[in-house]
Amino acid sequence: MRASDRAYRALREEIVGWELLPGSVLGEVEQSTRLGVSRTPIREALSRLVADGLAEPQAGRGLVVSGISIENITELFEARQALEQRTAALAAERRDPAVFSRLQQELREASTLLDDRHAYYDLVARIDAATDGASRSPYLVAALRGLRTHLVRIRRLAQDDRSRLAAAAGEHLLIVDAIVAGDRELAAHATHVHLHLSLQNTLHAAKAGRFADRLAASQPIEVPMKGSP
Amino acid sequence: MRASDRAYRALREEIVGWELLPGSVLGEVEQSTRLGVSRTPIREALSRLVADGLAEPQAGRGLVVSGISIENITELFEARQALEQRTAALAAERRDPAVFSRLQQELREASTLLDDRHAYYDLVARIDAATDGASRSPYLVAALRGLRTHLVRIRRLAQDDRSRLAAAAGEHLLIVDAIVAGDRELAAHATHVHLHLSLQNTLHAAKAGRFADRLAASQPIEVPMKGSP
DNA sequence: TGAGGCGGCGATGTATACAAAATCGGCCAG
DNA sequence: CTGGCCGATTTTGTATACATCGCCGCCTCA
Helix, strand or coil, X not given: CCHHHHHHHHHHHHHHCCCCCCCCECCHHHHHHHHCCCHXXXXXXXXXXXXXXXXXXXXXXXXXXCCCCHHHHHHHHHHXXXXXXXXXXXXXXXXXXXXXXXXXXXXXXXXXXXXXXHHHHHHHHHHHHHHHHHXXXXXXXXXXXXXXXXXXXXXXXXXXXXXXXXXXXXXHHHHHHHHHHCCHHHHHHHHHHHHHHHHHHHHHHHHCCCCHHHHHHCCCCCCCCCCCC | CCHHHHHHXXXXXXXXXXXXXXXXXXXXXXXXXXXXXXXXXXXXXXXXXXXXXXXXXXXXXXEEECCCXXXXXXXXXXXXXXXXXXXXXXXXXXXXXXXXXXHHHHHHCHHHCCCCHHHHHHHHHHHHHHHHHXXXXXXXXXXXXXXXXXXXXXXXXXXXXXXXXXXXXXXXXXXXXXXXXXXXXHHHHHHHHHHHHHHXXXXXXXXXXXXXXXXXXXXXXXXXXXXXX
């Protein structure tokens, strides 16, 4: 594997996993010595992180790990609403029923999964992947992919408890049911409901201060509004 | 300005302006000699182009300029529907009426602009920028920005005729009216209508073969579905 | 004592040399 | 004649040396 890929994955994992906290300076030389590769692949890795929105240039301090604020979380879910609702609706129209029937089965047995957070999240990831594929809307999916990075980062903070996980499983099941049934409207609305509840839960956890320390380290990030050209 | 920026802008402009046709190989050495900078900034520029979706790695031929197919155009508008509808709705809720009243005025006088395509597109760009800002939804806007690159590229092909431009001005006016009035529903639906008609016009031009030669050069591009990690 | 400028220092940006990988062409064998 | 393998060549990937830019601290002068 290429060194730049390894550097990218390592840094990305550290940022998403809150080992590199928001505000940490990402100096090229420092990272290159730490990760044992030269500056060239590090530069490429850092470019990709900036493109992902996981790092951002800061006035005088060079490149720093970007922060997340309560406001950011709300804004993120706003975008997610728009994209996932549409994706779910399209999937309901265009899906292969067999694929989603299988996922439906798995979800019905999901209560057995809830003790294994990893297995459950993996199932959700497969549902997302199936929905993405079924939507046949690559540009929507590409936009969503950019968002999911940040969502994972938030999820690692929020640490859904078991009861939330159980509720989420039910919500997901309704979405999959709708897709299997080819019910576009229901798929969209069920997705809306799911995201609404998910956001509520996340915000509640945030405001309860369960991870106030980490948000405190986060500067409200400035999502770049200016065009690339 | 940085050499990598110049290289990026130059290449981007050439691709969007159809000077570098789809399928053209973007060799690092070739471009570095042509643009008069070393390979390092060229590599950075090419990375950004790939991130933009304007270039893509091809099996054995290295990096090539990505193509656009009729299918791509439809998919692109599908994503645009989801994003712009939501942005317009949010803008209608959160806008500063004064800003959009001014744009409303300008649009009403737009019939005088229609002979100057550049001035008209500039006005549309300012409307987009105002809507983006008013939506207060940076992640949605960021996703839209990625799409707009491709839209410009398509627009340079389709070359709206004067009558389409006049119709579009009317559609834009309705959207701005809705935003000024704070009518969320109307803003969303008017946007939907506008994008629908815009797509119809583009597809009609494409199928009429007005730029079949350029689409022919385009391989239906594969928007990367696989995750970055 | 404060403000401004000057110099050094550390950072990023660029060029280039070197290494590795992958493809294409040709050649040989079946 | 066809298929596969091997090697030459081109291309990308990496390391490193060099240039340039901006910040910070100190010193000097008003």
